[in-house]
Amino acid sequence: IDIIMSHLTSESSFETTRYVDYALSLVINPDGFEQIKKYLFNGTLIQRNYASLYLNRLGEWEVVKEAFHQGLIDEIQAFAR
DSSP states (O other): OHHHHHTOSTTOOHHHHHHHHHHHHTOOSHHHHHHHHHHHHHSOHHHHHHHHHHHHHTTOHHHHHHHHHTTSSOHHHHTOO
């Protein structure tokens, strides 16, 4: 997860962000899931956004709402699917 997330920077190309999105969609291991949750609260803005997208797709609304209420992600990211 750390290697995947390290590709998300302010200079990431569209292709790179698609690669990261796809790679995260393959994560099913509970340890990987927990690591992505850590990025939701501790990553850079773009890392938090992709962690939010991953968690939203899994229906993990409570943790995403918590990040939103803490001001870590915006309303669009918090409720995107």
